[in-house]
């Protein structure tokens with residue numbers, strides 16, 4: 001079967017991690033991988049997750065199937081997290097949520113669902129974006145188009161170009177947007193800009209699909225939902241894919257959700273029936289453990305408060321490391337302005353380092369950065385920050 005088939009290319013970021021693991025240099029630093037790391041360079045299990053697991057161990061009576069869309073209480077808690085308590089979407093029962101295997105599963109289920117009812121639509125992705133966006137929507141059968149997003153010269157958003165392009169997107173097409181913490185650039189629209197984007201969606205009739213993979217890691221849980229709130233206020237149909245890999249540290253439990261928002265509760269019921277039909281033919285029903293952890297934490301005020309603290313600490317550490325990097329480079333007399341790194345949000349940053357610098361850092365200093373210069377700021381620690389700043393300063397000298 002495979003003799004005459006060329007091998008598929010390896011995932012470039014996971015390949016970088018492999019190379020990092022095999023590097024014998026004791027000073028090596030991994031700024032490539034897409035997971036949060038604490039100040040000791042490890043990806044911890046949150047204490048609230050351990051506590052929830054202990055509770056689950058005591059109360060779980062069966063490993064029988066979950067409902068197709070997951071535990072209903074999970075869905076309610078996710079809507080509270082995504083839209084905020086008292087949101088009109090919740091009070092008017094306008095959203096259907098299915099627990100999915102990770103944010104990736106949520107994106108794919110959403111894409112499959114839309115494809116069934118919008119077979120002619122294209123999907124618009126930001127330039128640049130997380131590589132799997134193109135992969136997931138292509139796999140679901142969509143032609144892919146790009147809208148302008150990141151401006152390498154100003155290290156900011158190409159907002160006018162973005163808006164002009166979104167104004168030309170045909171009604172019915174899908175526009176995939178990063179709700180916060182844009183991966184890979186770290187550049188997000190501000191509140192006013194989100195409102196303008198949402199107004200274009202309402203005016204033009206394209207379908208917003210928000211990828212919400214980093215809620216709580218940009219500014220905070222509430223502030224990070226600015227995009228969601230802007231689309232919610234328009235009353236249009238839209239989709240939200242949540243991931244709990246980063247904000248709950250549940251990477252290998254594959255825990256996420258797909259939420260379909262409709263203008264009315266009646267339409268939502270129809271959407272829910274098709275959402276379930278789509279899940280049924282993809283994976284039948286979701287893996288339970290991660291979703292039950294999230295549900296347990298969000299249903300118990302003390303656990304939720306603890307989670308919020310732990311998430312705020314992760315977010316705060318990222319912000320502190322951005323500051324330390326910018327200050328560290330300035331203190332070493334680097335005259336290139338890196339202050340934009342402090343303005344970026346979330347784990348990722350387009351560092352502005354050229355590909356030659358990225359290659360040099362890897363070969364000579366064992367500092368691993370993704371091609372294009374994306375760094376995972378959470379890979380910086382108080383133990384390696386001086387080495388990284390020294391090395392970048394040396395590279396730029």
Ligand code: PMP
Pocket residue numbers: 034101102103104105130178183211213243244245251255256
């Ligand atoms: N969207 C974006 C932008 C991401 O960066 C990621 C994770 N790298 C995901 C979605 C999917 O996350 P998950 O691991 O939960 O599938």
